[in-house]
Amino acid sequence: MTYGMLIDLSKCIGCRACQVACKQWNDLPAEETSVGPDFTNPQRRSAYTWTTIDFVTAEVNGRTVATFTKSGCMHCLEPACESVCIVGAIQRQENGAVTIDHDKCIGCRYCQLACPFGVPKYEYDQVVPRMRKCTMCYDRIVEGLEPACAATCPSGAIQFGERDELLRLAKQRIAEGNGRYIDHVYGEHEAGGTAVLYISPVPLDLTALNTDVTTESVPGFTWKAMRQLPALVGSVAVLSLGLMAYSKRRAELEAAQKGGGAQ
Ligand code: SF4
Ligand code: SF4
Known part of the structure; x- marks a missing residue:
């Protein structure tokens, strides 16, 4: 069985609770940080900060649109x-x-x-x-718990479960979303497929996801x-x-x- 996480960028409110939960569970020390463009803080991942929330703002049809991308390991199917x-x-x-x-x-x-x-x-x-x-909080998963970030997210933006089921759910949300999402499940094919999947309400180049990654293993x-x-x-x-x-x-x-x- 392959577990994974479905990250729904339309639900992320940028609270960074997942960042804190990750640090807490994995006993990672605090680091001095600074606020970057678009209020991203910390601005990059490090040996002691395994997940970041990247803020991206862009003008879309005369409106300022902000997205928050929870970034971290994609847990590739062929790493x-x-x-x-x-x-x-x-x-x-x-x-x-x-x-x-x-x-x-x-x-x-x-x-x-x-x-x-x-x-x-x-x-x-x-x-x-x-x-x-x-x-992916392996030590929690083997005890039947969700990863700390998924367990903490207050808006339900991070859903933990079996990858096949999450992929089905992602496609269902896109199909039933009345245009709320772009028609792409990021991670279905990227890098040959990843256990972490994303759906997004805005084009992926307006998020912090790497859109240049190959779809081959x-x-x-x-x-x-x-x-x-x-x-x-x-x-x-x-x-x-x-x-x-x-x-x-x-x-x-x-x-x-x-x-x-x-x-
Ligand atoms: S290759 Fe894939 S599994 Fe390995 S660190 Fe990078 S994203 Fe994570
Ligand atoms: S993914 Fe959830 S916990 Fe993390 S910043 Fe977004 S809303 Fe907050």
Whole structure:
């Protein structure tokens, strides 16, 4: 079964409750932020801010239209990030969540280069930086709970459920909406299909969604590009093995310290 989320941009009121819930559940620290154009704040995602609400305003038929786009990991059906992770830290789980094992990650940043949505973020402030990203609250889903953002959204803009059912619902809302929505379910085909789906009342270029993304599965492209760099891939692989050994040793030391032992 593939779970997913249907994000209805006509329902988002830009309250950012989902942002706060995400930080709270995942124990992510607060960061200094600033207000950008159109009041977007924070202006971009980071290793500690996994979802943002991007405000976009535009003139449509002489009217100012504002949309709020909840952006984050799309949980691709064929994730490019997973396909390039040389230590297997990123995995698409059987329930559709694309997770990252922080302890396995060596911070090579291949996933950052491969992701068509710019999702994995680097811990620039850490001595040994690794990548962080949304996991669709995998730890909540396996306990029968919704992701924190979906559970918190007061306007029902984020709906969690089985992807097939959400896709059916998205098409039904478009068909019965009397022109309320544009006729496109974003994520049905983008990047080969994603578990996170969007419907929108305004053309997608008036939202923060990436309208340039291919509709083909991305892992094929990324490996074609990687094969052009055999020497680089080889050196990174060697470096990675060293970093893996270092990460393992560090985890052992941390565990020993927590347990009060000495190594
Ligand atoms: S959106 Fe990016 S990080 Fe998320 S699953 Fe797809 S490729 Fe991976
Ligand atoms: S909680 Fe819901 S309404 Fe509020 S910003 Fe997030 S998606 Fe929009």
